[in-house]
Amino acid sequence: MLFLTVFVVIVASVTMFLQTSEILVTGAQKHSTEEIIAASGISEGDNLFAVNKFEVERKIKAQYPYIAEVNIRRRLPDTFLLNVVERVPVAYLDKGEQRWLLDKNAYLLEQISITEEVPYLHIISESEAVEPKSGEQLMLQEEGAVNALSVVMRALSDAEVISSVGQVDMRKLYQLSFIYDGRLQVQLGNIDKIDRKIRLFSTILKELDPSDRGVLNVSKPTEGRFQPNSSIQLGGAE
Numbered sequence: 001m002l003f004l005t006v007f008v009v010i011v012a013s014v015t016m017f018l019q020t021s022e023i024l025v026t027g028a029q030k031h032s033t034e035e036i037i038a039a040s041g042i043s044e045g046d047n048l049f050a051v052n053k054f055e056v057e058r059k060i061k062a063q064y065p066y067i068a069e070v071n072i073r074r075r076l077p078d079t080f081l082l083n084v085v086e087r088v089p090v091a092y093l094d095k096g097e098q099r100w101l102l103d104k105n106a107y108l109l110e111q112i113s114i115t116e117e118v119p120y121l122h123i124i125s126e127s128e129a130v131e132p133k134s135g136e137q138l139m140l141q142e143e144g145a146v147n148a149l150s151v152v153m154r155a156l157s158d159a160e161v162i163s164s165v166g167q168v169d170m171r172k173l174y175q176l177s178f179i180y181d182g183r184l185q186v187q188l189g190n191i192d193k194i195d196r197k198i199r200l201f202s203t204i205l206k207e208l209d210p211s212d213r214g215v216l217n218v219s220k221p222t223e224g225r226f227q228p229n230s231s232i233q234l235g236g237a238e
Contacts, residue, residue, distance in 0.1 A: 018048045018077055027084040030066045036082060039063040040070075048074045060084075065109050065135035090153060090162050093123040095132060104157045106138045106150040121162065121178070123149065125170040148173050148191045155198040161205075180205075183212065189219030196221035 023042055025033040039060045042051055057070040060082075069085035087103040094100075094114060101109040101118065111134070112118070127142035140146050149170055156162040156178070167179040176188040180201075188197050197218045204216060204224045214229040 020044055020046045020048060020051075020080055021078040023080045023082065025082045025084060027086065030086055031064055031084075035064075036060060036084060040082065042080055048076070048078070048080070051080070056082075061135065065107070068103075068107075089118070089120055090157065091121045091123050091168070092118055093125070093129060093138065095129045098132070100129070100132055100138075102138060102153075104150070104153040104162070106146050106153065108132050108134050108136055108138055110134055119163075121153075121156075121165045122167045123170060124167060125149075127170070142173070144173060145170060148176065151191050151194050152176060152178070152188070155194045158195070159198045159202050161198075161202065180216075183214075184208075185215045187215060187217040187219055193221045200224050 020042060021044055023037050023040070023044075025036045028036055040056045041059050042056060053072040056072055060070050061067050066087050067084055068087045071083040071085070073081040073083075075081055087105075087107055087109060089101040089109055090104050091102045092099055092112075093102060097114050099112050099114045099116065099118075101112065101120065102123070103109060111132075125140060125142075125145065127140040127145045130139040130141060132138065138146055138149070140149075149168070152168055153162065156165055161180065164181045165178050166182055169175075169177045169179075174190045176190065178186050178188070180186055184205075186201055188194065200218045200221055201216065201224070204218070204226065208226065212226075212228060215227045217225045217227070
């Protein structure tokens with residue numbers, strides 16, 4: 001009876017004193033604090049330890065595709081801390097009359113008008129997108145295409161050059177290429193050692209004049225070949 005009494009007192013204390021009175025949100029740019037809290041399902045008065053953190057993250061991410069992660073911490077005695085990590089659009093892909101924005105990991109963020117211009121790289125692919133849906137990773141019919149795309153975009157992002165890339169050509173996975181600054185066609189070959197190829201590109205770029213135009217072949221990560229060509233067609237072919 002003594003043990004049961006103590007147990008009941010402990011449970012009652014936890015229920016009574018560890019109630020949520022404050023919810024703090026950090027890291028959110030795309031959505032407001034109020035929107036994040038509403039999507040979380042957490043309310044004032046909820047017991048801190050009765051809230052399922054995994055379910056809270058699932059709810060927020062399901063409602064807002066731009067949110068990649070939600071790190072949730074409890075701060076006793078009465079506060080939830082929600083740190084949001086958002087996805088950043090870096091590319092777009094056209095499917096019929098639809099234009100989809102994607103992050104560097106090829107996650108679909110939102111659908112916009114096909115006529116709306118955006119300052120992101122254009123993904124050129126002959127592989128059809130399969131049932132695109134906001135918040136989910138892009139699926140392409142060609143095997144390996146999405147993996148190749150995400151590998152290239154992550155490497156460009158890590159090298160901090162992705163904002164100057166106007167187009168990534170995915171039509172042949174063994175002849176990947178991208179257009180840099182509207183003046184260089186950079187040939188990557190296949191996805192093998194992409195990080196090294198992008199680093200080689202960055203090194204050679206520093207040695208080129210800002211007015212140089214042409215084809216830069218870095219398909220071999222140990223050597224790069226630059227072929228000047230002032231009349232190059234920067235849609236992909238010379």
